[in-house]
Amino acid sequence: MIIDSVDFYYASMPEVTLEADGSQDAxxxxxxxxxxxxxxxxxxxxxxxxxxxxxxxxxGVCQPVAASVLGETVDGPDDILRIGRNVARNSMDLLQAAHTWSGIEIALWDLLGKLRDEPVWRMLGYTENHAKLPYASMLMGDTPQETLDRARLARSNGFLAVKFGWGAYGTADPRDDADHVAAAREGLGDDAQLLIDAGQIWGDDLELAVARLEALEDARATWLEEPFVPHAFVAHAALASRARTVGIAGGEGAHSVHMATNLIDYGGVRFIQIDTARIGGIGPAKAVADHAVRHGVTYVNHTFTSHLALSASLQPFAGLAEHRICEYPVEPKAVALAISSNHLLPDENGEVRAPDAPGLGIQVDLEGLAPYLRTVEIQIDGESVYASPGVPLKVSESV
Amino acid sequence: MIIDSVDFYYASMPEVTLEADGSQDAxxxxxxxxxxxxxxxxxxxxxxxxxxxxxxxxxGVCQPVAASVLGETVDGPDDILRIGRNVARNSMDLLQAAHTWSGIEIALWDLLGKLRDEPVWRMLGYTENHAKLPYASMLMGDTPQETLDRARLARSNGFLAVKFGWGAYGTADPRDDADHVAAAREGLGDDAQLLIDAGQIWGDDLELAVARLEALEDARATWLEEPFVPHAFVAHAALASRARTVGIAGGEGAHSVHMATNLIDYGGVRFIQIDTARIGGIGPAKAVADHAVRHGVTYVNHTFTSHLALSASLQPFAGLAEHRICEYPVEPKAVALAISSNHLLPDENGEVRAPDAPGLGIQVDLEGLAPYLRTVEIQIDGESVYASPGVPLKVSESV
Known part of the structure; x- marks a missing residue:
């Protein structure tokens, strides 16, 4: 098959705020x-x-992503890998290329799965599709009491793993941070997993992170996520060696397989968190999952947007039974839910799993998304080089 | 002082080819x-x-670069550093941000230098401005004879250091590559530095690189540049440990300080090549130079475009006498030369140095550049979010 067209649909909430909520556009x-x-x-x-x-x-090596994609043959997974290598080489000096290619790569797996009537996880070589325990991501409260209340709420909503982060965490006195972490544990009770996300707040300052370790371990936090900027491997490794029970987590910023494997090999992370929509798609994410398995590190998805992104992010570790928890967009904005007509809801055990339907198993709903769609036009020297596609009246007819 | 405006001028040759020549646009x-x-x-x-x-x-952490720049105060180097940190944080999830910010950061140093009547290298803390030995970058020939002829030509043009790369190097039989490397050495004579650039051709395949080592060492090559993709530290380190006399070089793709220092700390490179216009500007490049000095690694600029970029790329290591060679755009396209009315020409010793004039010491020539300027307009939902600035009639009036 020849790739005939690649179309981008840009959707956003009418107002995009400064909150750390990645579901506001797509x-x-x-x-x-x-x-x-x-x-x-x-x-x-x-x-x-x-x-x-x-x-x-x-x-020659700063070409647009389109140059490596349009007109290419795609008959199997090897073709997706080959095109990905070409993008990496031909767009070597175009930094954003990895993010652009990620969405295209995911779409190619979806397309191939539909053609072969197979779910993506099976095409990746997995024979089973294991349920994952979704964790809820929440902002740290403004006060420890607020953090405690949120933890209780998450627990009463059925979550057995909850992540707190951002807000003021990491910027105030370590004792205040300790109060928040203790409150979170109190609200969750003894038997739920507590995860803490520092959101890179300490840059590469080891001691600022070390000052929070004791409280995290007292509260039996499973991981401390992104203590540092993503390439600060020296600081990551030093922190990992100072921690006793809490694991260091990170990797969402990785835009290549090596960036993620380096965080394992040199940064000493115990949890590697991959955003399929940044790292170059599902194939590179699976390569990281393979590396994680070989090194005894737990793979976790990073997903804060739609259920299309969620399905794509579950595929690379669907077959790994012991890699149990997954990030799950608990309170996404309306635009993120409007993207698809079906959603990956927790089952009676509170677990979610990648669809068994062909491809990604997600029905994109362009009509439902219409109120959120934005048009882009780019002209160079007065000539249009890009214009958003029109929205087809009935998506199903074009399938 | 308050940053009132940031304007972008996009210039390119009428035709941009697929050759590996980064001077075709700016x-x-x-x-x-x-x-x-x-x-x-x-x-x-x-x-x-x-x-x-x-x-x-x-x-909140995927804001446009403009959000962290416009309206900010800039009274000294610390302000440039502070704004850079804000860009890194507020545009954390916007991959391209580092490249955009690099040009702005460089402009801020130029501005500050003009205001203080000081060259940038002095504001960086250097007390001396050492001359550098420029090396010529050339494509490997199609045949060893062609490579030999090019080497002789470069030598007769006065270059005492010459880099060959790209073309077919690394893709053919290692014996053919060896013939090219030997021909390059023959053409240069015994007393010039020979540098070889593999342009990431071997991905992360160690043995493909090892197969070329003997020929490189027989020809007394100073370095082997970019044998692998930039984050492949494991492969870099393994190759460095297999090499005896030839040093591994790399780093031009670094878009953060840590990416470059990791290549030193984990990749074992002996030469760290920084593109000031990618890594986040002059401040981050200087931080890498400091790290290189501490670790006995040689800092080298990566520059393939204008003399404005060349001046910016010389500043971070202007004061380092022992970091001797610099990349010099030997045959840039007309657009790259048209950017400025003055150029950094080799002196009677064949050496170049950063200007001693205030700021970057380069006079941008918008009028001369006019034939190459391209206009960009970007509309979202029918409203213009970007339009190229008009070209002022007389630049000097606005200084």
Whole structure:
């Protein structure tokens, strides 16, 4: 099959706020090859990722992503891998390319799965599709009491794993942070997993992180996520060696397989968190999962947006029974829910799993998304190099 | 002083080819604060870097670069550092941000230098401005004879250091590559430095690189540049341990200080090559130079574009006498030369140095650049979010 078209659909809430909530906008990608379509999603900054697809080339290894994709043959997983390698090489000097390619790569797996009538996880070589325990991500409260109340609420909503982070965590006195962490544990009770997300707040300052370790271990936190900026391996490794029971987690910023495996090999993380929509798609994410298995590290998805992104992010570790917890968008904005007509809801055990349907198993709902769609037009020297596609009246007809 | 405006000037050759020549286009940045202007340059993919400046925000840590820059106070080097930290945090999930910010950061140093009547290298803490030995970058020939002829030509043009790379190097039989390397040495004679650039051709395949080591050492090559993709530290370190006399070089792709220091700390490179217009500007490049000095590694600039970019790339190691060689754009395209009315030409000893004039010491020539300027307009929902600035009739009036 030949890749005939790649279309981007940029959707957002009418107002995008400064809260650390990645579900406020989305960039959907539709790829069509020989009349079959697949859908994917790129993480964050839709306009920039569109620009990376259409930008005039700067030289031989700074070509737009489109140059390595349109007109290419895709008959199997090896073709997706090959095209990915070409993007990496031909767009070597175009930093944003990895994010743009991620959505396209995901769409190619969806397309291939529909064609072969197979779920993506099976095409990745897994024979089983294990249920995951979703964790709820919440902002740390403004006061310990608020954090405690939120923890109780999450627990009463059925979550057995809850992550707290951002807000003022890490910026105040370590004793205040300790109060928040203790409150979170109190609200969750003894038998739920507590996860803490520092959101890179300490840069690469080891001691600021070490000052929080005791409280985290007293509260039996499972992990401390992103204590540092993502490439600060020296600081990560030093912190990991100072921690006794709490594991260091990170990796959501990885935009290549090596970036993630380095965090394992050099940073000493015990949990590697991969955003399929940033790292280059499902294939690279699976390569990281394989590396994690070999090194006794737990793979976790990073997902804060739609259920299309959620399905894509579950596939790379669907077959790994012992990699149990998954990030689950608990309170996504309306635009994120509007992207699809079906959703991956927790079952009676409170668990979620990747669909067993062909491809990603998610029905994109362009009509439902219509109120949120935004149009982009880019002109260079007065000539249009990009214009958003029109929204088809009935999506089903084009499948 | 308050940053009043940031303007981007996108210039390119009428035709941009697929050759590995980064001088075919440019993205100049003009920053004005309280009537003083500074100029910088972003490396590669102008449209994408413009998009990263103006893109609607996706959430609190995926804001456009503009959000952290416009209206900010800049009275000294610490302010540039502070704004850079804000960009890194507020645009955490916007991959292209580092490239966009690089050009702005460079312009801020230029602006500050003009205001203080000081060259940038002095503001960086250096007391001396050492001459550098420029090396010529050339494509490997199609045949060993062609490589030999090019080496002789470079030598007869006065270059005492010459880099060969790209072309077919690394893709053919190792014996053919060996013939090219031997021919290059023959053409250069015994007393010139030979540098070889593999352009990431071996991905992370150690043995493909090892198969070339003997020929490189027989020809007394100073370095083997970018044998692997930039984050492949395991492969870099393994190759470095297999090499006896040839040093491994790399780092041009680094878009953060840690990426570059990791290549030193974990990758075992002996030469760290920094593109000031990618890594986040002059301040981050200087931080890498400091790290290199502490670890006995040689700092080298990566520069393939204009003399504005060249001046910016010389500043971070201007004061390091023992870090002797510099990349020098030997045959840049006309657009790269048209950017400025003055150029950093080799002196009677064949050496170049950073200007002693205030700021970067480069006069941007917008009038001369006019034939190459391209206009960009970006609309979202029918409203313009970006339009290229008009070219002022006389630049000097606005200084």
């Amino acid at each position: 960039l959907l990608v539709r790829v069509v090859a020989d009349g079959v379509e697949g859908w994917g999603e790129c993480e964050a900054s839709p306009l920039t990722s569109i620009a990376a697809f259409v930008a005039p080339r700067s030289h | 993205l100049l940045v003009r920053v004005v604060a309280d009537g003083v202007e500074g100029w910088g340059e972003c490396e590669a993919s102008p449209l994408t870097s413009i998009a990263a400046f103006v893109a609607p925000r996706s959430h």
